[in-house]
Amino acid sequence: MLLDGRGVAGVRVVLSGVVGSTAYGLARPGSDVDRLGVFAVPTQELHGLDRPRESVVTTEPDRTFHEVAKWCRLALAGNPTVTELVWLPDELYEVRTPLGEELIGLRRSFLSAGAVRSAYLGYADQQLRKLRAREPERRAKPARHLLRLVEQALLLHETGELQVRLADPERVRELGERIAADPSLAEPLLAAAAERLARPGALPPTPDPAPVEAWLRRVRLAHLDPAPGQPQCAGQPSGITG
Incomplete structure (x- = not known):
């Protein structure tokens, strides 16, 4: 397609x-x-x-x-x-x-538990570095993403389900504004998340x-296209969506 x-x-x-x-x-x-x-x-x-x-x-x-x-x-x-x-x-x-x-x-x-812990906390750490490097007026977006990554990681670890749409976006915005004003507030939040993600959860150890x-x-x-004059493979897409 x-x-x-x-x-x-x-x-x-x-x-x-x-x-x-x-x-x-x-x-x-x-x-x-x-x-x-x-x-x-x-x-x-x-x-x-x-x-x-x-x-x-x-x-x-x-x-x-x-x-x-x-x-x-x-x-x-x-x-x-x-x-x-x-x-x-x-x-x-x-x-x-x-x-x-x-x-x-x-x-x-x-x-897998290890991949989720490493990837989500790694991305959250990246957002914290952005917070520290930016002027206060440009910190709100990375602060929100940091909080979103932590929340998603914890739910994924503890339930085995990724909730893309946040349960309480306004809370994330408000807390993000506080972290944007004082990035040090993110440090205990990340430490607590790392501790929770180190415990046994709902995810398997490996994918x-x-x-x-x-x-x-x-x-x-x-997606194996037939040679000219040859019949098409069963199940192969043949059209163009528009």
Whole structure:
């Protein structure tokens, strides 16, 4: 399936949706609308001298699309940004193919306690460094993201479910303003989160890559274009969405 008008021409999108502040419930009038997606290259392009591009990133509009294998590697490592794609509220999906539905169904296979702890706390630490480096008037956004990452990590660790849309966005905004005024307030919050994430939780110690590998092989088969004059593989996408 080729990406529709909300994406990048010529890219075969498997799954895409609206992420970022809109998905978290933190968007305000004028906020950017961020989109994230997964695409598959024609399988035969993987066998040439030049590797096909693994990511497509555009601005105005803000869109990031990762090739399926790269997305899977990032998700297995616990990357918070890519992980949220398979945990979005239904209304935020814009392209949702049968293979995309399968990927959503595999979302728990990507999760592991160590990866979540390392990735989410690592990203939160990055936001704290931004807080310390910026002028006070530019600290609110990283403060909100720090709080959002901590809240999502704890819920994910303790329930095995990623809640993309925050339960109380206003509380996150208000506490974010306080942390923006005094970044040192974030330090005990991060320390407490690290302590809780070190305890046993609902997540397995390691991810389960076997079903992910099987899914990726189905994607490759579905996107194996026939030679001229040869019949198309069963299940292969044949049209262009528009």
